[in-house]
Amino acid sequence: MGLANFSNNVIFCFLVFLSCFLRGNYCYGEEKSPDCIIIMISDGCGYETLKAADLFDGKKQVYEEWEHQWAVSTYPYGGSYSSDLAWTDSSYLDSGYTDSAAAATALSTGSKTSLGTIGRDSLHQSDYTHLMEKAKAQGFATGVVTSVEWSHATPAxxxxxxxxxxxxxxxxxxxxxxxxxxxxxxxxxxxxxxxxxxxxxxxxxxxxxxxxxxxxxxxxxxxxxxxxxxxxxxxxxxxxxxxxxxxxxxxxxxxxxxxxxxxxxxxxxxxxxxxxxxxxxxxxxxxxxxxxxxxxDSRFVLMIEGGAVDWAAHDNKGDRLIEEERAFNDAVEEVVSWIEERSGWDNSLLIVTADHETGHVGGIGPEGEPGVIFNSKNHTNQLVPLFARGVGAEGFNDYVVGRDKVRGAYIDNTAVGQYLSSFLSGE
Ligand SMILES: [Zn+2]
Structure with missing residues (x-):
């Protein structure tokens, strides 16, 4: 190594140290924050929807093998979820449900709102602050991607x-x-x-x-x-x-x-x-x-939505539901590959979840009668799954609010916005 290379290395090490020091990250034993935060939402996909997709695929999805998984309650402002009622009276799930606007607002801002509302409080008196706005204030790049209209409820x-x-x-x-x-x-x-x-x-x-x-x-x-x-x-x-x-x-x-x-x-x-x-x-x-x-920017927040899973479920079209969920799952695999090639799991946090369940899906038909079984043409108040991998994935444990009889520990959808915001506080 020549003297010039040596001094370049010294300068480089010093700059790395300095940037860690200024960013206040992990150099002194503090927990590291993810540089790349990616939230993937299969709109309308519940546990049974996912199970149906797995059965049609003949395999589990890549994220179902991840270590960190929770259930998520999705009800809108003023609502609630009862595990007891959910598993004793299935009609209970057919009321009190959210929609994509209120659910995306909760996932993004960490606060509940009323159905149909985008990024504002339930009385329509003030704006909430989005995760993307907090990220921007910290110098992150931000983006939204969807398979439906880009001004539709979830990206909005x-x-x-x-x-x-x-x-x-x-x-x-x-x-x-x-x-x-x-x-x-x-x-x-x-x-x-x-x-x-x-x-x-x-x-x-x-x-x-x-x-x-x-x-x-x-x-x-x-x-x-x-x-x-x-x-x-x-x-x-x-x-x-x-x-x-x-x-x-x-x-x-x-x-x-x-x-x-x-x-x-x-x-x-x-x-x-x-x-x-x-x-x-x-x-x-x-x-x-x-x-x-x-x-x-090396730091960014991206939301990716499979938006028409919900549309297929509203129409009770099983084949199209599977087609849309497959397209979403392909996108998850693509994102996983990108992380492994580019940013690495030690810099990234990937979340795969849903905003609510649609269609009250009850599995797939018996042999000889293929097709997804729907029990509704609307949303339900069921818990939905959330899978997380990467930096801070285990942190959702701090937000567990209850234990469902079947799905186990669950968080509320507002926990996503609240927890992710904690990485963007600027401290
Ligand atoms: Zn819908």
Whole structure:
């Protein structure tokens, strides 16, 4: 080793020491915080939904083998969960349930709210602070990815504040005027649910998921800074380029696949097959988002949603439910691979959970009668599973609020926002 190399090494070690010291992390025995926080939400997936997917796959999912697992209560503001009632009167579960807006708000902000509300209190008097906002204040990059519209309840519940999840135009505009670095999801006005080009009609609301026609025109024309320098990504090949990971990447990425409401679920036809070919998979989107965010900052928070599991369950379509849950599970595997290749488990915390159960799924039919058995077309107040791996994964133990007869120790969905916020306090 030459003298120059030696002194470079000394300088490097000193800088590493200094950055640990300034960040107040683990150098003096304090617990380390995750640099990469990734929350994956299968919208509407309960324990039985997951079991059905496992039976169809003939295997357990990768996250079901993780050491750290809890059940999660999901009820909205003013609600409750009773293990006794849940297992003695199954109709109990069919009332008092949450929705994706209130649930995402709880997961993100650590506070309950009323159904339909996005990032605000139940009386609609004040805004809550999102995990993503706290992360931004600490210099993290942030992003949301979904297989449904990017202004839909779950991504909105991590990035926006609105009295109603139905106000898609307002929600979309708030997201575009905000600090989020990567936003990926459907809602493309110029394509239908089969991914075929169409002439959008304002009267039919085709522009609503992207903030209205004016906003769409701005996004497509000038990049005049009005919307924070977003780069609009649309084509499958552009999504593949982001996922391939060679960079360089645009500063802020708004990535809208060329399809209207969902990547796949809303396409015509029954069962599986006939997939839309011109759109990326949720897994490809997830990898692309991870590449962009990690190029922005070594520390980031990303939410990834399998959004149409819930839609398939509402419609009691078993084949499509399995198809959507598989797409979500593929995305989890992609994220796990990315962590193992790139950030490492000693820098990352990955959470896989659901916002609520949908369809009151009761397993799959007996032999000779394949198909998921549904007992409802709506949400239920069941506990949902949460799996965690990586830095701080065991920490949810401090948030256990009860013990369910069947599911065991459970936390409340607000614990996710509260616990993750503890990594972003700036202390
Ligand atoms: Zn739903």
């Amino acid at each position: 519940g991590f990035t926006a504040h609105n009295n109603s999840r139905q106000n898609y135009r307002e929600i979309a505009r708030e997201i575009l005027e905000g600090d989020t670095d990567v936003v990926m999801g459907c809602g493309h006005p110029e394509f239908n649910n089969e991914g075929k080009a169409r002439s959008p009609l304002g009267l039919l609301g085709h522009y609503r998921y992207v903030g209205g026609k004016k906003t769409w025109d701005r996004l497509n024309s000038a990049y005049d800074g009005y919307y924070n320098n977003w780069s609009l990504i649309e084509t499958l090949s552009d999504f593949n380029t982001l996922a391939e990971g060679s960079g360089p990447y645009p500063e802020k990425v708004l990535a809208i696949p060329q399809v209207y409401e969902t990547l796949q679920y809303r396409r015509r036809g029954e069962a599986s097959g006939g997939l839309n070919q011109s759109v990326p998979s949720l897994a490809t989107m997830a990898r692309g988002a991870l590449n962009v965010l990690s190029s922005r």
